[in-house]
Amino acid sequence: MLVSDIKSRPVYERLRLDRAARRHLVIADMSRPLDEVIDGLGTATAPIDHWVVAATSAVDARPAVERADSGSRVEKRAFRASAHLLDRLSHRLARETIGLRLYAVGEEGFIWNVARLAREAGMEAAECQTAHAGSLRRDVFCVHCKTITPGVTTSIAACSGCGAHLVVRDHFSRTHAAFMGVQADAEAPGEYAPAEEIFP
Amino acid sequence: MTIQFKPEETFRDDFSYANSDAAVLRFPFPFPEDTYMYSVNIEPHVPGGPSPAYDNPFDVDEHYVAECAERARVLEQDPSRCKILPHMMAAQWDTLELIMESFATSYPELFSLTREGTRWTWENRPLGIRDSFTFGDASTLPLPPFEYITRQAQGDFTLQDQREDNLFIDGGMVTTQADWSLDFDVGMTFHQWHGPVPLAHQKGVFDRALKFLLRLQFGQPVRRLNWTMTINPRLDTSPENYPQWGPDRTTVTAENVGRKVHLRVELQSLFRLPRSNAILFGIRCYLCSIEDLARVEIWGKRLHRVLRDLHPDIADYKGLTRYRELAVAYLSAFDDGAALPTGTAPRQSILPAKG
Numbered sequence: 059m060l061v062s063d064i065k066s067r068p069v070y071e072r073l074r075l076d077r078a079a080r081r082h083l084v085i086a087d088m089s090r091p092l093d094e095v096i097d098g099l100g101t102a103t104a105p106i107d108h109w110v111v112a113a114t115s116a117v118d119a120r121p122a123v124e125r126a127d128s129g130s131r132v133e134k135r136a137f138r139a140s141a142h143l144l145d146r147l148s149h150r151l152a153r154e155t156i157g158l159r160l161y162a163v164g165e166e167g168f169i170w171n172v173a174r175l176a177r178e179a180g181m182e183a184a185e186c187q188t189a190h191a192g193s194l195r196r197d198v199f200c201v202h203c204k205t206i207t208p209g210v211t212t213s214i215a216a217c218s219g220c221g222a223h224l225v226v227r228d229h230f231s232r233t234h235a236a237f238m239g240v241q242a243d244a245e246a247p248g249e250y251a252p253a254e255e256i257f258p
Numbered sequence: 259m260t261i262q263f264k265p266e267e268t269f270r271d272d273f274s275y276a277n278s279d280a281a282v283l284r285f286p287f288p289f290p291e292d293t294y295m296y297s298v299n300i301e302p303h304v305p306g307g308p309s310p311a312y313d314n315p316f317d318v319d320e321h322y323v324a325e326c327a328e329r330a331r332v333l334e335q336d337p338s339r340c341k342i343l344p345h346m347m348a349a350q351w352d353t354l355e356l357i358m359e360s361f362a363t364s365y366p367e368l369f370s371l372t373r374e375g376t377r378w379t380w381e382n383r384p385l386g387i388r389d390s391f392t393f394g395d396a397s398t399l400p401l402p403p404f405e406y407i408t409r410q411a412q413g414d415f416t417l418q419d420q421r422e423d424n425l426f427i428d429g430g431m432v433t434t435q436a437d438w439s440l441d442f443d444v445g446m447t448f449h450q451w452h453g454p455v456p457l458a459h460q461k462g463v464f465d466r467a468l469k470f471l472l473r474l475q476f477g478q479p480v481r482r483l484n485w486t487m488t489i490n491p492r493l494d495t496s497p498e499n500y501p502q503w504g505p506d507r508t509t510v511t512a513e514n515v516g517r518k519v520h521l522r523v524e525l526q527s528l529f530r531l532p533r534s535n536a537i538l539f540g541i542r543c544y545l546c547s548i549e550d551l552a553r554v555e556i557w558g559k560r561l562h563r564v565l566r567d568l569h570p571d572i573a574d575y576k577g578l579t580r581y582r583e584l585a586v587a588y589l590s591a592f593d594d595g596a597a598l599p600t601g602t603a604p605r606q607s608i609l610p611a612k613g
Contacts, residue, residue: 065464066446066453183422201439201497204338222501229454233445240497244504245580 066230068170070190073161074098075106080157082106085147085172087140087164088113090191092132095163105131111143111168112136119146140168144175151179160186167197167208170235177232194257198226199236206236212253214242223250226257260367263384265323270331275491275545279609281320282550286311287602288483288523292563294572296458298466303481303527308603311525314364315479316357316411317542323384325412325434325493332433332494333409338441339496340405342417342429349417349429350404351394352531353538357407382410405431413525413542416440418448418471420535425471427451428536434493434543436486436522437500437577456571474537476530484524486576487585491520491545510581515588516549519581521561548585552592553609560598562589 075082075098082104084096089110093099099106106126117136124132137143160181162172169188176186195211205219210226217224217239224239231238242250267275277285286309303315311317332339342350358380361369372379376393387410391398399406408415408431416430425448432440443451448468449459458464474480488495489506510518527540552558565578566586573582599605 065459066450199442201442202499202501204441227454229442230450231442231446232450234442238439238442238497241501241504244500245507246505 067228068166068188068190068230068232070188072097073163073187073189075102075161076159076185076187077101077103079104079159082159082161083150084108084161085143085163086110087168087192089136090163092126095189095191096161099126100128102126102128102130105133108132108134109143109147110134110136111138111140111164113139140171144171147172147175148179151175151181154179158185161189162186163189163191165192165195166190166230167195167235170232173232174235196226196257197236198224198239199231199234200224200239202241206234207239210239211255211257213256214250214253215239225250261318261320261322263323264320265327267321267324269324269328269491269493273490273492275321275324277546277550278320282546282553282609283604283607284310284319285546285551286483286523286525286544287551287554287557287560287604288485288521289560289564290600290602292560292598293567294564295569296455296461296463296572298463298470298482300467300470300480300482303479303529308601311544312481315360315527315529316364316413316540317525318361318365318368318412322412326385326410328493329409329431329433336498339433339498340408340431341440341444342402342404343419343445346404346417346419346429346534346536347396349419349531349534349536349538350396350402352534352536353415353417354403354407355393356529356531356538357411361411385410404429413540415541416539418537418539420472420537423472424448425468425537432496432541435496435541436484436488436524436543437495437497439497441498454575456575457569471528471537474528474530476532479527479529481525481527484526486522487578488520488522488545489518489581491547493543493545507577507580510584512584512587515581515584516552517547519548519585519588520545521548521551548589549612550609552589553612554604554606555592556598556605558589558592559594559596562586562593565589 073096092108115138119135119137121133121135126132160176162169173186173188195209198207198210200217200219202222203220205217207218214223214225222241225242227238229238269275305313358371362371368383370381378393379390381388396402414432414434416427418425419428427443427446430440449464452464492503495503523544525542529538531538573579
C-alpha cells in the first residue's frame with residue numbers, strides 16, 4: 059500500500075490570498091510567478107512579500123519592490139537555498155504580530171518545513187496555507203534511527219543514517235515534515251521487492 | 259485480594275512470561291461472535307463484565323511488577339517513547355491524580371495516597387516507592403508528573419488535546435505498542451494518526467468515534483477492546499525496534515505454534531480530564547498464548563473461526579500473514595463446529611492441564 063488513501067496524506071487546494079490579512083508572505087521553493095501559484099491577486103489590498111529559492115550564491119536576499127495588478131505593493135526576495143530562506147523565515151516569524159498570512163508552494167518537504175516553522179511561531183493552522191507543486195519526491199523519516207532522507211523518488215530507499223532499506227509509507231507527519239520509512243526486510247533480511255520510481 | 263506478582267518474568271530474550279490459570283481465565287477475550295470486523299465497539303467503562311479485568315479503572319494483575327521493569331528498560335534505551343508537548347502540563351497533573359486516586363481506591367493494600375491540601379504523599383508498595391510532593395509543582399517530583407506515574411502503571415497512555423473540533427495526540431508513554439510510533443505520530447489529528455488502518459475509514463468508523471469522543475464527559479469513562487497477534491510474549495513490538503522483533507514472525511512452526519503465537523488484546527479506556535479538558539487514553543496490553551486460550555473450550559473454537567475467516571486486508575495490517583495458516587491449523591483441532599453462544603465469558607472456572 060505505497061500510494062493509498064491514508065488519511066494523514068495531505069490533500070492540497072490552490073492557494074488563495076486571505077482578505078482578512080494585514081500582510082501576506084508567499085514562499086516558493088523556486089521561482090514561480092505569483093499569478094501562477096495564488097488566486098485573489100486582483101483584489102488584494104494588503105502588502106505582499108514574495109520569497110523564492112533561487113538556488114544560487116549569486117543572490118543576496120535584498121528586497122525588490124514591484125506592484126501587483128491591484129496596485130498593492132509586492133516586495134520580492136530571492137534566497138540562495140531553502141535552508142537560507144527558512145533561516146530568514148524563523149527570524150521574521152519571531153518578530154511578527156497578528157495579521158500575517160503565510161502561503162507555501164513547492165515540493166512537500168519544503169512546504170511542510172515552512173508550516174512547521176509557522177506552527178512553532180504560534181500561528182494557527184488556518185493562517186498558513188500549503189500547496190504542492192513540482193516533483194512528487196518525498197522526505198522520508200526513518201522510524202528506526204530518526205534520520206530524514208530527503209528527495210526520495212523510489213518505493214524503497216536506503217536510509218542515509220542507518221542504511222536500512224526503507225519502504226516509503228503513505229503515512230505523513232506534519233511535525234517531522236516527512237513520510238514514514240520502515241525497514242522493508244526486517245522479517246527476512248534481503249527479502250524485498252525491487253525499488254520502483256514512483257515519486258517522480 | 260492478594261496478587262502474586264512475578265517480578266522476574268521477562269518479555270524479551272528468554273521470554274519467561276507466562277499466565278497462571280487464574281490469569282488465563284480473566285483474559286479479556288475480544289470476540290463475542292464467530293467473525294470480526296472493525297466497529298465503534300465503545301461501552302461505558304464501569305465495573306463489571308465478563309472478566310475481572312474490567313472491575314477497576316486501571317487493572318493491576320500478576321504481571322504488574324515485571325511490566326514496570328520492562329518499561330524502565332525500554333525507556334533507558336529509547337527515551338523518545340515518552341513525549342509530551344509543552345502545552346500539556348495541566349493534563350500531566352490530571353493523569354497523575356487520576357491514576358493515583360484510582361490505584362489507591364482499587365488496591366488499598368498496594369497503594370496509598372495521602373492528601374493535605376496540595377501536599378501529597380504517594381506510596382507504591384509493590385515497587386517500593388514513597389514520595390511526598392506538592393501537587394502542581396513539578397520540581398518536587400523526581401520526574402515530570404506524567405512520566406512519573408505512567409512508569410508505575412501497566413499499559414501505554416496517550417494524551418489527546420481537544421481543539422478545533424478535533425483531538426490531537428499531544429503526548430504519551432508508549433513502550434508496549436502494537437507497531438505504531440508515538441515519536442512519528444505526535445501532534446497528529448485523530449484521522450491522521452489512524453491513517454494507516456485499512457477499511458475502517460471507509461466504513462465511517464473514525465468519523466463516528468471522533469464525534470463520540472469530543473462529547474466524552476468527565477466522570478463517565480468509556481472502553482473498547484482491540485486486538486492483534488504477537489510472536490512470543492513481547493511487549494515492545496514498536497516500529498522503532500521492528501528490525502529486532504520482525505524476524506520472530508519467521509520462527510513459527512507446526513510444532514511450536516501453540517506456545518509462540520500470542521493473542522494480544524488491548525483494553526482501551528478513555529477518560530476526560532478535569533483541568534485540561536484533554537482525554538487520557540489507556541491502552542492496556544494483555545498477552546496469552548493460543549495454547550493457553552484453547553484450554554478455554556469456547557475461546558479455542560471461536561478464535562479458530564475468527565482467524566480462519568478474517569478479511570485479508572486486516573490480516574495483512576495486523577502482520578499475521580506469515581503464520582496465520584499455521585495458527586488456524588493448530589486451532590482447528592479444538593473446533594468441532596458446534597454453535598457457540600454470543601459473548602466472551604469463559605463459561606468454565608477451571609482449566610484442563612496443559613498439553
